[in-house]
Amino acid sequence: MPALGLVNKVMEMVMSKRIRQIENFIKHPIETQENILFSNLSTARNTEYGNLYGFNDVNSYESFKSNVPLVTYEQFEPFIDKARKGIPDVTWQGKIKWFAKSSGTTNAKSKFIPISEQSLEESHYAAGKMMFALYLNNHPETEIFKNKNLRLGGSSEIYQKYDTLFGDLSAILIDNLPFYAELRNTPNKQISLMSEWETKMKAIADAVIKEDIGCLTGVPSWMLVLLNYVLNQTGKTHLDEIWPDLEVFFHGGISFKPYEDNYRNLTQKKLNFYEIYNASEGFFGIQDQSHSKDLLLLLDNGIFYEFIPMEEFGSDNPKTITLENVEIGKNYAVVITTNGGLWRYIIGDTVKFTSLNPFRIVVSGRTKHYINAFGEELIIENAEEGLKRACDATGALIKEYSAAPIFMSGTEKGAHEWIIEFEKMPTDVNQFAEILDNSLQELNSDYEAKRYKNITLNQLKLNIARKDLFFDWMKLRGKLGGQNKVPRLANTREFIEPLLEMNHS
Structure with missing residues (x-):
């Protein structure tokens, strides 16, 4: 052979x-999933979380839903913090040794997922x-x-x-x-x-x-x-x-x-x-x-x-x-x-x-609104806080904004591109852009890693929007009204391209 x-x-x-x-x-998808659920419940039944939410009483998916709440990372974080301190049997049997660090949390620079x-x-x-x-x-x-x-x-x-x-x-x-x-x-x-x-x-x-x-x-x-x-x-x-x-x-x-x-x-x-x-x-x-x-x-x-x-x-x-x-x-x-x-x-x-x-x-x-074109997981909370810091430092007021990735092309690196309509212009536009970029790095460890020495991402590009650009764009799209919102962060260029085109027309 x-x-x-x-x-x-x-x-x-x-x-x-x-x-x-x-x-x-x-061949057996439903049965397989049911087995996974009850195997996990059995393993964790005597943990702090299992005792708190009555894992021993769960005998069906309906009782699982009734007993155990839906959670976001922020809601689950107190239990993760305990496990990170080496306390065993918090949400899983035994002690968790490893925690995977990533971005995307509202309240902190990083989140820690138990492994x-x-x-x-x-x-x-x-x-x-x-x-x-x-x-x-x-x-x-x-x-x-x-x-x-x-x-x-x-x-x-x-x-x-x-x-x-x-x-x-x-x-x-x-x-x-x-x-x-x-x-x-x-x-x-x-x-x-x-x-x-x-x-x-x-x-x-x-x-x-x-x-x-x-x-x-x-x-x-x-x-x-x-x-x-x-x-x-x-x-x-x-x-x-x-x-x-x-x-x-x-x-x-x-x-x-x-x-x-x-x-x-x-x-x-x-x-x-x-x-x-x-x-x-x-x-x-x-x-x-x-x-x-x-x-x-x-x-x-x-x-x-x-x-x-x-x-x-x-x-x-x-x-x-x-x-x-x-x-x-x-x-x-x-x-x-x-x-x-x-x-x-x-x-x-x-x-x-x-x-x-x-x-x-x-x-x-x-x-949530986000940009994750390069693995940076930039979420709306990062953007809002970064803009606040830039505004505070330069005396600016923002009316509307949107941001999207500039994708890599050949050997050219990527970046984030922003278009901002100011109610009050910053004292120094370049300083505003620099503070925003630095703040996003401080707030988001994955963005910081991609920006490190411009290896993957260059500094963000800032475009100043003309007066009423976003209103005119939303009107053109038939999206005026209280229930329609400007897309703040997008993972594609579907919103920013027409905005830039209208801004220069």
């Missing part, structure tokens, strides 16, 4: 468990194995298993707090990988966990240029910066001149659509793209078809799902439903209960179902 055939035959045997697991939850041993193994690592199993199933002649995977996370510094640890999810995953998995990844753990990005990028490039790379995994914006750097260092035009066996990019974290053309221009031969839907809270979905970007919802990795129809979202007592009652094409806010000790937790994402057999989804947006 040829070497490639032997390698893939071995991998088929190794991955067959994951394929059977996928086939089983596709239990079960969520590490049964959610994140198990889903990673499913990802490769599905790819092998779709591409039986793949060569990725005889080559290395170039992995790239965000900031990978690990911090000690009390006797627990926190850091980026990518750092936690890399730091806990078993040795046999580490052998197939590059760069090595020592380089991957470096914290200073410029030094790290050079070290990664030096380490991977002479490797045989078969696949890439990471966030599109960060990976694009690295790949352009590698091309620049080698003097090559295309990645396949460096890595002739490069075959696939597994990407997640942000929308891939603005980056797709950039990536297609990086290679002369066809590069496969597979999307994943993972977050600090868990690994939720994987693209399981080569011809479709829809994501197979993972139902057997320790996560129980509920969904709030968006017309209910924001009400005092929103209705929640399970997979049994979802509909194709409807927008839902996602609620999760996990084997990391999160209970009826509203993650802030919205999804639409594209298929009910099996259950496939697309990520349709967020429950």
Whole structure:
């Protein structure tokens, strides 16, 4: 048997468990989800949270809904704070050692998501194995298993707090990988966990240029910066001149659509793209078809799902439903209960179902206005506070504003672009822009990381709007009236482009 055939035959045997697991939850989705819910309840029944909300009395989904409240991060944070101090049995059995740090909280610069041993193994690592199993199933002649995977996370510094640890999810995953998995990844753990990005990028490039790379995994914006750097260092035009066996990019974290053309221009031969839907809270979905970007919802990795129809979202007592009652094409806010000790937790994402057999989804947006084109998770609360600081320092008053990303193009870096209509102009427009940019970095650790030494994002671009621009634009759209609001933050340029055009006409 040829070497490639032997390698893939071995991998088929190794991955067959994951394929059977996928086939089983596709065939029995409701039963699988019910088992996950009651397994999680059983594990946590004697915790502080379990005693507080009567986990021992829960015997159905209806009683689960009645006993256990829906929560946001801010509402759940007191329990997380206790667990971070090393107190065991707070929301999950035993002591939580790891906490994944990310942005997106209203009240603080960062939020900290508990990562239990079960969520590490049964959610994140198990889903990673499913990802490769599905790819092998779709591409039986793949060569990725005889080559290395170039992995790239965000900031990978690990911090000690009390006797627990926190850091980026990518750092936690890399730091806990078993040795046999580490052998197939590059760069090595020592380089991957470096914290200073410029030094790290050079070290990664030096380490991977002479490797045989078969696949890439990471966030599109960060990976694009690295790949352009590698091309620049080698003097090559295309990645396949460096890595002739490069075959696939597994990407997640942000929308891939603005980056797709950039990536297609990086290679002369066809590069496969597979999307994943993972977050600090868990690994939720994987693209399981080569011809479709829809994501197979993972139902057997320790996560129980509920969904709030968006017309209910924001009400005092929103209705929640399970997979049994979802509909194709409807927008839902996602609620999760996990084997990391999160209970009826509203993650802030919205999804639409594209298929009910099996259950496939697309990520349709967020429950709040946000910009997350580069993994920065800039939310409306960050923007409002940043603008307040800039106004206070420069004597400005703001009437209306909107902001959107400037996407990377070729080797050009991205940025955020703002258009602001002032009631009272700042004493110094450049100072206003600088204070706003610096304040956003202080308020949001992910924006700060992307802005670090302009590695991924340049300083924001500020446009001054003419008088009544936003009124005229809303009128043109037929959106005047109390229930219609100017979109403050958008993850695309669909709003800012017509505003800029009208501003200059």
